[in-house]
Amino acid sequence: MPATSLDLDPAYRRISVEEFLEMDFGGARAELEDGLIYMMAGGSEQHARIAGNIFACLRGALRGSGCRPYGSDLAAQTDDRTVRLPDVSVYCNNPAAPENARKKLLGDPQVVFEVLSTSTFAYNQKVKLAEYCALAGTREVILVDPAEERIHVVQRTPAGGWTADWLGPDEDVTIASLNLTIPRSKIFARD
Secondary structure, three states: OOOOHHHHOHHHOOOOHHHHHHOOOOOOEEEEEOOEEEEEOOOOHHHHHHHHHHHHHHHHHHOOOOOEEEOOOOEEEEEOOEEEOOOEEEEOOOOOOHHHOOOOEOOOOOEEEEEOOOOOHHHHHHHHHHHHHOOOOOOEEEEEEOOOOEEEEEEEOOOOOEEEEEOOOOOOEEEHHHOEEEOHHHHOOOO
């Protein structure tokens, strides 16, 4: 059977996680899914504000705990050939140790936050949520819907299953594995 032009064009071959992490996208952002590169659109002010609010809350609350929040520059490998860039992730066990300074992957994040948008709403809730929940070290995945100001908290149970709840309009986000609560008002703050 003759090869198609797609088979011969090296631009379309599936790449490894290592190859992906060595690429320079010149300031643009991309994720790797099943060995294929997908460029990511820029976020809105609302998306950036909420991700920044979450990061700021976590940074102060986690200082000195051995856990550290990271923004979307730090990757999470969710499969053999898949790399995601969560909006905010938390790694524990001294992730900022000198030997990790140049790493782009630090293992499984303990907590993952994804800020949803109209274009990613369904995909993040179906595909990315399942990928994060499959990671052995991940304890909570929190999806934030800016349009409706809703928060979906997915937590690993002691038995290894998962619970999933949309929080009510007056509920704060409790992150059991970090023993902290983030006030909902701080997540959606506009100042």
